[in-house]
Amino acid sequence: MAATEVTAADKAAGAQPAAKLTLLTLTMMVVGSMVGAGVFSLPRRFAEETGVAGALIAWVIAGTGMLMLAFVFQTLAVRKPELDSGVYAYAKAGFGEYPGFFAAFGYWASACVGNVTYWVLIMSTIGAIWPALGDGDTVLAVALSSIALWLFFFLIRRGVKEAAAINRIVTVAKVVPILIFVVLAVFYLDPQVFADNFGGAADAGSLFHQVRETMLATVFVFLGVEGASVYSRHARRRKDVGRATLLGFLSVFAVFASVTIVSYGIMPMHEIAALRQPSMAGVLDHAVGTWGKTFVSVGLIVSVLGAYLAWTLMAAEVLFVAAKDDDMPRFLRRSTAADVPISALVLTTILVQVVLIVTYFSDDAFNFALDLTGALTLIPFLLAAGYALKLAVTKESYGTADPGRSRDLTIGALATVYTAFLLYAAGMKLVLVSFIIYAPATVLFVMARREQGRRLFSPGELIILAVSIVGALVGLVALAAGWITL
Numbered sequence: 417m418a419a420t421e422v423t424a425a426d427k428a429a430g431a432q433p434a435a436k437l438t439l440l441t442l443t444m445m446v447v448g449s450m451v452g453a454g455v456f457s458l459p460r461r462f463a464e465e466t467g468v469a470g471a472l473i474a475w476v477i478a479g480t481g482m483l484m485l486a487f488v489f490q491t492l493a494v495r496k497p498e499l500d501s502g503v504y505a506y507a508k509a510g511f512g513e514y515p516g517f518f519a520a521f522g523y524w525a526s527a528c529v530g531n532v533t534y535w536v537l538i539m540s541t542i543g544a545i546w547p548a549l550g551d552g553d554t555v556l557a558v559a560l561s562s563i564a565l566w567l568f569f570f571l572i573r574r575g576v577k578e579a580a581a582i583n584r585i586v587t588v589a590k591v592v593p594i595l596i597f598v599v600l601a602v603f604y605l606d607p608q609v610f611a612d613n614f615g616g617a618a619d620a621g622s623l624f625h626q627v628r629e630t631m632l633a634t635v636f637v638f639l640g641v642e643g644a645s646v647y648s649r650h651a652r653r654r655k656d657v658g659r660a661t662l663l664g665f666l667s668v669f670a671v672f673a674s675v676t677i678v679s680y681g682i683m684p685m686h687e688i689a690a691l692r693q694p695s696m697a698g699v700l701d702h703a704v705g706t707w708g709k710t711f712v713s714v715g716l717i718v719s720v721l722g723a724y725l726a727w728t729l730m731a732a733e734v735l736f737v738a739a740k741d742d743d744m745p746r747f748l749r750r751s752t753a754a755d756v757p758i759s760a761l762v763l764t765t766i767l768v769q770v771v772l773i774v775t776y777f778s779d780d781a782f783n784f785a786l787d788l789t790g791a792l793t794l795i796p797f798l799l800a801a802g803y804a805l806k807l808a809v810t811k812e813s814y815g816t817a818d819p820g821r822s823r824d825l826t827i828g829a830l831a832t833v834y835t836a837f838l839l840y841a842a843g844m845k846l847v848l849v850s851f852i853i854y855a856p857a858t859v860l861f862v863m864a865r866r867e868q869g870r871r872l873f874s875p876g877e878l879i880i881l882a883v884s885i886v887g888a889l890v891g892l893v894a895l896a897a898g899w900i901t902l
Contacts, residue, residue, distance in 0.1 A: 446664025467616030510803030593715025851887030
């Protein structure tokens with residue numbers, strides 16, 4: 417597998433420059449990365465925790481919070497146009513190299529874990545008619561997923577332009593079935609069933625508790641709102657990054673909230689909570705019959721494959737840019753003449769393969785992976801929001817009488833509070849498991865520092881290292897003692 421790092425000399429020799437993407441393509445990448453496995457699991461995930469009232473409140477909070485994050489990425493794209501691979505670059509610029517490294521690794525790891533859920537859900541969907549695939553965690557399911565995984569690797573290796581073009585086509589193809597689901601669900605909605613589901617189950621706890629328990633599910637489905645900023649180095653016009661972020665977010669938010677709310681009018685919530693994933697298929701099956709389940713299942717497979725393509729591209733891009741900035745080992749800088757970060761792509765595919773194999777030994781791999789994906793992403797999001805807030809507070813990149821500073825200060829503060837609340841909502845279990853993943857990753861940071869002949873850690877970085885190691889050790893003890901389970 418030949419690959420070379422594209423340098424100025426390479427470009428002079430004929431290597432292709434970074435592919436330039438239009439506003440439409442960037443928007444499609446945001447929508448394509450957000451609309452994946454999560455939307456098809458929403459009815460059950462919400463019905464397990466809350467009724468219509470709690471769902472409405474959760475979506476208002478999530479929509480407002482994620483809109484603030486979307487504004488954060490839009491603002492930073494304009495204020496700091498020189499920073500590529502948004503989430504990682506913003507964390508580094510705002511808080512230093514080691515936090516920036518954690519943001520890059522956490523974002524990458526969350527993308528890899530999230531990609532595993534796609535293959536599990538595809539196999540679980542087919543498993544409804546082919547029992548040998550079970551819930552997507554049998555030997556046959558893992559084997560077929562592994563074959564598909566490496567086929568996608570060779571597709572993406574062909575080049576960014578080709579992969580982005582395919583993603584644009586797939587995005588249109590997968591949104592249509594979801595919109596049809598919403599229309600059919602509205603047509604078959606039973607007002608009495610909807611009213612019975614309004615307050616939630618009698619034993620669901622307080623409304624605050626219900627809303628808190630649904631928040632992490634909303635994080636997973638909104639992952640990808642930062643898609644355009646991650647791929648900012650490929651944008652034809654820098655201002656398109658912020659525009660694509662907002663257009664993609666607003667479109668997808670309307671669809672996600674609609675899918676959740678209309679489902680409460682089709683079936684009693686305890687029946688929705690008992691559905692096999694993808695629960696959207698079960699809801700439509702109840703409404704219109706078997707053809708509805710088949711229709712949603714086909715849409716899911718197309719949707720998930722498109723999301724997998726988008727997320728693999730973004731995951732590899734983050735590692736590549738971090739390596740170019742000397743925050744990851746140099747071997748991750750290697751790219752092909754077609755502008756594909758090949759070493760990062762290989763490492764991404766390998767991690768997905770490893771986690772895919774682990775799912776065979778898991779009891780509830782799908783739901784746990786969904787929540788862990790969300791939890792791993794919260795640190796990068798929190799650091800990006802914190803950087804936007806820091807810029808507004810310190811007035812960096814703002815004029816003395818810049819009218820936009822007050823607006824950006826409010827947006828940065830709201831986005832920071834929202835992501836901090838999500839960490840609280842994730843719970844100690846997922847925070848500790850995240851530490852178990854984060855702490856060993858420091859080996860890559862050490863490799864990068866040694867390659868540069870630099871001091872391994874500053875005093876401040878040693879404190880962060882100590883916290884991550886202690887958190888990982890507590891997590892391992894908790895797992896060994898059975899205090900938390902996977």
